[in-house]
Amino acid sequence: MSDFHHALKIVDELCIGCSKCMNICPTHAIRVRNGKARLMDNRCIDCGECYRICPVSAIIIEQDDFSRIFPFKYRVALVPAVFFAQFPSKYSIGRITQALLELGFTHVFEIENGARLIRQETRKLLAENRDEKPLISTFCPAIVRLVQVKFPALVHHLMLLKPPLDAAAIWFRHHLEQQGASREETGIFYVTQCAAKIAAIKSPAEGEASPISGVINMDEIYNKVSVKLQAAEEDHAQANDKQVTMPGSADVLWSLTTGESSQIPGKRMAIDGVHNVTNFLEKLEQEEHPAFDFLELRACDESCAGGVLTTENRFLTAERMRSRARKCAADESQKQPSAMLYFDHEILPLLTIAEIKPRSMMKLDEDMGEALRKMKMIRQILQMLPMVDCGACGSPGCQALAEDIVQGRAMMENCIFIQRRYEQKGMLKPEVSAEIVKKIWGANKIDNENK
Amino acid sequence: MTFTYEIEGGNFSRAGTASSDIKKALKQLDLDYTIIKRVVVSLYEAEVNIVAHARRGTLTADIDPDRIVMVLDDQGPGIPDIDAAMTAGFSTASSRVREMGFGAGMGLPNIKKNADSLNIQSTVGVGTRLEIVVNF
Ligand SMILES: Nc1ncnc2c1ncn2[C@@H]1O[C@H](COP(=O)(O)OP(=O)(O)O)[C@@H](O)[C@H]1O
Ligand code: SF4
Ligand SMILES: [Mg+2]
Numbered sequence: 182m183s184d185f186h187h188a189l190k191i192v193d194e195l196c197i198g199c200s201k202c203m204n205i206c207p208t209h210a211i212r213v214r215n216g217k218a219r220l221m222d223n224r225c226i227d228c229g230e231c232y233r234i235c236p237v238s239a240i241i242i243e244q245d246d247f248s249r250i251f252p253f254k255y256r257v258a259l260v261p262a263v264f265f266a267q268f269p270s271k272y273s274i275g276r277i278t279q280a281l282l283e284l285g286f287t288h289v290f291e292i293e294n295g296a297r298l299i300r301q302e303t304r305k306l307l308a309e310n311r312d313e314k315p316l317i318s319t320f321c322p323a324i325v326r327l328v329q330v331k332f333p334a335l336v337h338h339l340m341l342l343k344p345p346l347d348a349a350a351i352w353f354r355h356h357l358e359q360q361g362a363s364r365e366e367t368g369i370f371y372v373t374q375c376a377a378k379i380a381a382i383k384s385p386a387e388g389e390a391s392p393i394s395g396v397i398n399m400d401e402i403y404n405k406v407s408v409k410l411q412a413a414e415e416d417h418a419q420a421n422d423k424q425v426t427m428p429g430s431a432d433v434l435w436s437l438t439t440g441e442s443s444q445i446p447g448k449r450m451a452i453d454g455v456h457n458v459t460n461f462l463e464k465l466e467q468e469e470h471p472a473f474d475f476l477e478l479r480a481c482d483e484s485c486a487g488g489v490l491t492t493e494n495r496f497l498t499a500e501r502m503r504s505r506a507r508k509c510a511a512d513e514s515q516k517q518p519s520a521m522l523y524f525d526h527e528i529l530p531l532l533t534i535a536e537i538k539p540r541s542m543m544k545l546d547e548d549m550g551e552a553l554r555k556m557k558m559i560r561q562i563l564q565m566l567p568m569v570d571c572g573a574c575g576s577p578g579c580q581a582l583a584e585d586i587v588q589g590r591a592m593m594e595n596c597i598f599i600q601r602r603y604e605q606k607g608m609l610k611p612e613v614s615a616e617i618v619k620k621i622w623g624a625n626k627i628d629n630e631n632k
Numbered sequence: 633m634t635f636t637y638e639i640e641g642g643n644f645s646r647a648g649t650a651s652s653d654i655k656k657a658l659k660q661l662d663l664d665y666t667i668i669k670r671v672v673v674s675l676y677e678a679e680v681n682i683v684a685h686a687r688r689g690t691l692t693a694d695i696d697p698d699r700i701v702m703v704l705d706d707q708g709p710g711i712p713d714i715d716a717a718m719t720a721g722f723s724t725a726s727s728r729v730r731e732m733g734f735g736a737g738m739g740l741p742n743i744k745k746n747a748d749s750l751n752i753q754s755t756v757g758v759g760t761r762l763e764i765v766v767n768f
Contacts, residue, residue: 466655467648467655468676469676544659544661545660547662553633553661553697555660556660
């Protein structure tokens with residue numbers, strides 16, 4: 182199960198073991214041991230909630246070094262609409278594009294150009310599929326993983342279609358190849374706001390090569406572009422001069438909440454925020470005939486405008502994107518036939534996802550009898566635990582501790598209430614209790630009196 | 633392993649609590665997901681029926697390695713004609729209940745469809761007892 186690749190990493194040297202991440206994690210993937218947060222690989226869905234809450238920035242998101250673009254002759258920046266909306270609207274898309282080119286890219290291509298094809302295919306899938314309804318969008322990779330680990334019974338509802346990112350990357354490769362560029366000469370670099378997308382790209386399905394050569398975190402490119410923008414002259418650049426083609430007004434909004442669902446006919450719904458989505462999926466599991474055809478589910482609040490690597494306030498970002506879409510819809514000159522229409526038939530077969538397997542994190546044991554036995558034990562243990570969910574045991578709540586004990590990841594005495602109880606009965610010496618607490622929270626939180 | 637729950641008639645906001653709890657337990661066992669879905673759907677419908685039609689009831693769910701047996705016992709009006717009640721679309725639900733989104737008359741037929749065995753005993757004016765079995 183550890184073949185889940187993760188973009189989120191905890192830096193031990195920086196982690197102060199405060200347990201904020203442990204308590205916010207929607208899949209209970211974090212424990213505290215020896216004063217450091219520990220990630221359980223098979224549970225993490227790379228949603229980035231921990232990254233957002235960490236008070237000392239001890240959680241990082243892996244990326245490729247910017248200098249990796251330079252060995253390529255053709256250096257494409259694949260950029261989401263969310264990126265352009267990081268900047269005040271006085272900076273035009275043309276000017277931001279110009280800044281990206283100045284950084285060393287040879288081409289800039291907006292991901293939402295791929296939305297047209299995905300919309301068309303989603304509509305087809307919806308018209309065909311009766312059994313799998315509601316189709317759950319696979320746009321957000323954190324949601325795909327959430328369903329795999331926590332809602333395995335719903336995996337067959339996941340739509341087996343890749344997102345606009347893949348469509349755009351594959352299209353642009355084709356486009357450059359048409360102009361004589363070889364595969365080796367072309368480096369496609371995805372500028373991303375999203376940890377989950379990085380994780381997904383770095384662990385492509387078996388036997389598949391990702392069309393993306395590397396990922397660069399949006400906050401880093403934001404800083405680089407900001408410097409260029411401040412240095413630059415007046416804004417004369419026209420967006421259309423700098424990019425091969427631009428997405429239409431509906432496509433621009435694809436990554437925002439309702440961006441997909443509003444484009445799909447039938448009964449559809451959009452939910453953002455990983456905790457909101459979790460609550461809804463709990464309900465969906467219970468229904469005999471779900472009332473929806475299509476569900477757009479996104480892990481981040483305000484969807485990708487709230488991606489972990491964004492810099493701007495998510496509501497401002499979303500509003501800028503909406504205002505851009507309105508202008509774009511009003512401006513006839515923007516409605517040029519999209520260059521994207523070429524090679525649709527070559528790209529289409531590459532956009533299907535072969536299979537998404539369940540990866541239940543809840544299973545107590547592969548053996549049914551053993552799993553039942555563990556379930557009984559968890560129940561007995563829970564009756565002894567105080568049910569205050571304080572987290573002082575280093576697990577995210579009493580239920581999680583009970584499971585950890587049964588799975589051999591913790592002991593009863595990790596609970597500070599149990600310690601007091603055992604001490605009163607003379608079964609545990611206070612020194613031993615202190616040692617146990619140190620093993621969870623690190624020695625310095627106990628030993629150091631003037632911290 | 634046995635789980636027991638009290639189910640309160642008329643309390644629609646709590647309807648589904650027991651089935652959601654049982655669902656969590658089943659997800660911890662290495663069961664086929666289609667089986668879990670069958671258990672959860674049938675239990676949910678039975679639970680809602682107590683909320684919608686009876687005064688109060690209890691659920692006892694027994695899980696062992698090869699099956700789950702769910703017994704729902706309620707105090708309520710009982711079902712005068714069980715065959716009629718089993719017909720798809722048959723419902724005596726009040727307009728208030730329908731407004732809550734329940735009362736499509738598909739509950740009992742859905743239980744029948746999803747369970748390996750369903751046994752209903754009912755005494756008018758006293759109550760109803762459902763025994764639902766799903767084999768693993
Ligand atoms: N526990 C119960 N107590 C009394 N009547 C019941 C009970 N369960 C079902 N019924 C009767 O059977 C009918 C059909 O039940 P069901 O198929 O679940 O449809 P619905 O609940 O939507 O009406 C109900 O309308 C009601 O008259
Ligand atoms: S909502 Fe967007 S940014 Fe957030 S995890 Fe999903 S795809 Fe990534
Ligand atoms: Mg019913």
